[in-house]
Amino acid sequence: MSESYDVVVVGGGVVGMSTAYYLNQAGARVLIVDRARYTEAASTGNAGMIVPSHIVPLSAPGVIAKGLKWLMNPESPLYIKPSAKPAFMKWLWLFQKHCTIEHVNYSIPILRDLSLLSRDLFSEICRTPGFEQVGLAHDGLLMIHRTAYAEKDNLELADLAEGTGLEIQRLDREATLQLEPHLRSELTGSVYFKQDSSIHPELFMKAMEAHLVASGVVFEDAEVKSFTVGSSQVQSVNTATKKVKTNHVVLAAGTWTPALASKLGASIAVQPAKGYSITVPVEKPSLRIPCILTDDKVTMTPMPGCIRFGGTLALSGLDDSVDERRASPIRRQAEVYCDGVDAVKTWAGFRPASPDGLPFIGSIPKLSNALVATGHGMMGVTLGPVTGKLVSQLIASDATEVPIDPFKIDRH
Ligand SMILES: Cc1cc2nc3c(=O)[nH]c(=O)nc-3n(C[C@H](O)[C@H](O)[C@H](O)COP(=O)(O)OP(=O)(O)OC[C@H]3O[C@@H](n4cnc5c(N)ncnc54)[C@H](O)[C@@H]3O)c2cc1C
Structure with a gap:
């Protein structure tokens, strides 16, 4: 007898796992198919920040000009590699x-x-037995500046955040150091976003995987190669060795989703936005509060047993090589706080970036049982749980917790 499921989720990163979590809670029989058990995914080596502070999408006025200015700087935090590929041009x-x-x-x-909403869902998930050690911390986020230029950016964001009801504090140098006495980066002040949180991404993924297995979700370590499609429905999800029958399929394959969606006749405008991180093991992180150094666009996240430093955004296709020149501002900050940085390799991962900074969550037109959940860019960890919940509500035809139209996959 061939295998059959209520839902097959393609991709077991934070978005696919969270989707399986809520589908399983709703009583569905779920299979996650992932070709590498999320080891090649963005969902492991990321900065682990849960960021209500990130209210401004990447596509904001001035970004293109900054990108052009930085094009010739080998250490710049934003890099766009010119390409004539139609998908990239679009x-x-x-x-x-x-x-x-x-x-x-x-x-x-x-x-x-x-x-x-997603931050609250993280708290809810982490109250489940098995999630105690994932390092969920509600210590806020400091956006730190050392130049007038970065200060202006931070204060403009602070005004927007305050205007939309987020809790923030504008801090001078002394107040910043009073709040986080272990800061050793150069600084003149900061903005403190009180509602931000953080997590250890790998520990969260491992706890989620164990929880899902114990709850009956099945994992298949394989690459999805194709789909069998009837008149208006996906009938099976196919790997090299199996055809798995399913009532619904969710494409949550991060930056690789467009290639899968095109097999179902859908065009998803997602580009890989490469980023780096350096994770230095420490007995107890000296820092307590996650920080973003706005001048250098470097993140610093204290996690259980390590401090993770991250940054850069390179639109350079699916090239996972590490350009150490671009990683050097991250490495320099790591050296300010930790010993033994030389021994640590630079990790690279692809953020699945949408062109308008909003995720794609919704049905594939013309197919009644195929959905997409991707395009979360710099906020995939933050938005993982809420995306999973929305997808499970869409499949159950329940009312969604927030309006879903802004995330429709054919909105452009
Ligand atoms: C340096 C860096 C720092 C970041 N920091 C943060 C942060 O602090 N906060 C935040 O919210 N976000 C952050 N992000 C973004 C976040 O990591 C991503 O948005 C998120 O992990 C994307 O999750 P995903 O599940 O969509 O995709 P992924 O994690 O990429 O998972 C996709 C999965 O699909 C699988 N797959 C692909 N194709 C197939 C196929 N054909 N068959 C089977 N399996 C397949 C892959 O193996 C992979 O496991 C950061 C990203 C980077 C790179």
């Missing part, structure tokens, strides 16, 4: 179209509601 065209103040104002309440 993405870039859509991206620049959304770099407007109108789009920023449109996105702010959407991202705020989504991430605040």
